[in-house]
Amino acid sequence: MLVNQYFLKKSILPLKHPHWGCQLGSYFVFKPLIRGILAGVAFFLPLFCFAWVAADDLSNANTESPRPFGIQVIDAETGRGVPLIELRTTNGICLVTDNAGWIAFDEPGLVGQRVFFSVEGHGYEFPPDGFGMHGRALVVQAGQTSQLKVKRINIAERLYRITGQGQFHHSQRLEMPSPWRYANLNAQVMGQDSTQAVVLGDRVLWTWGDTNRVSYPLGNFGSSGAWSRLPEKGGLSPSVGIDQQYIRDDAGFSRPLFHNDLKGTVVWMHGLFTLKDKHGQLKAVTHYSVREGLGKESASGLAVFDETQERFLQVNQFPLTTKLFPRGQAFQHQEGGQEYIYFATPYPLIRVPANWDAIFDPKQYEAWTCLKEGSDFEVSQPALERTTAGKLDYAWRKDTAVVDAERQQQLEQAGHLEPGEGWLQTRDVDHGRRVVLHRGSVRWNTYLNRWVMIATEIGGESSNLGEVYFLTSQTIPGRWEQAKNIVTHNKYTFYNPVHHVFLDEAGGKLIYFDGTYTKQFSRTQSPTPRYDYNTIMYRLDLSDQRLNSVILP
The missing domain is CATH 1.20.58 (Methane Monooxygenase Hydroxylase; Chain G, domain 1)
Known part of the structure; x- marks a missing residue:
């Protein structure tokens, strides 16, 4: 006034x-x-x-202002921070630990209060209190930290999320250093699907399928790629992370590895492998499929990676009626003096001679199958090959369809095969029940001196595609009869796992594998923030005695 x-x-x-x-x-x-x-x-x-x-x-x-209150969830056995653990307050505020196992909590109104946090995570357990509550009350004080220990139920150890955004989100808010160059966003990638990787010289070429971006719901649907250095050539230890340098476009986003002018379609890769060409140069080769998502396929064939352009160049097309072609995860193995490239889906039931001309000829591919040579797969009238004694006759046959675990189950349900008659008779070693494996990889392991498989079950009890199994075999294609569950995901999907043998440590005693964590094909409608539709790395110690039941003869 x-x-x-x-x-x-x-x-x-x-x-x-x-x-x-x-x-x-x-x-x-x-x-x-x-x-x-x-x-x-x-x-x-x-x-x-x-x-x-x-x-x-x-x-x-x-x-x-002071730092938020920090809570770190650690593995009680190893002391390492555990990612993907959910902490939830009594009014439903949910936070998920980052790669270092941290959450940053500064909720207005709850600072200075004694707050109860329930603790839950796939394959990990927090001890219950007298009322059966799995959690603990903590006094929330700005700038202070607390630690919670969880017991690992999984045999495999969850290490970190590889792709996406916000891997060290909470750690950064708590002003803690990150061991990664790109701690929270790399090449504007928000989500990525299904890993395939090969070694070219001193580097690893990583590839993925569909890729989500920051700026718009539609991203890259022409497959994505990145480079990293091998650990022994200056790369990060696989226990810490992967120093991936994405192949980017002019805007800095992950660039497609394939040209595709056909609108409404995606380009997916299958069966990535390396082979020397006619000039003695090691090349990365893959099967490509141009398709309408999970629907109709428009074209397929083989493509070779051009390191100068950093793109896959489509070399040929296979007829759409082709029965055998690269798929799943590839490896090499010599049989009868001939080097072959095998393709595991997850069982290694397809192969082709490791010869530059042979790989481009679909007639050179063989399937380990019980169908008559030249036959396709039909549930109603399968062309089964049997011996004079009436037993199924399995052999390597060209231009003949594969009978994988899912197809074998279909033939049993239709009454064409007796239970236990087919080649694939995989059972959960702990529960004695049969498991149908969906996708995975097969690798030679020097520590065990045998082949090892990492694969997911389809139609599992806890999750449709989230149960991961470990198996071994002394031969190829192998029987793979005993399976040990090593990772569980409650009502969530973890599909297309792949063992990266070039990351093996301690003579193969420690192996590393990743898979795609997604709510797709699962029983949940709530995606896990930041983690959904991204790849997560696990480590398995093959000296763990819990694996003996599938290792010892």
């Missing part, structure tokens, strides 16, 4: 002035307007000054 009176008094001009003359009349005309303007300024100036001071105080408060 005093300020207003001051400005009003100063605005009262004398009625007589030696220099005003005829302008005095104009003064009386504009006097009300002038007084109104000055009164407005007098009213708003204090408010402006107050807002300016308040904003300055708020800015200072933000820069001086």
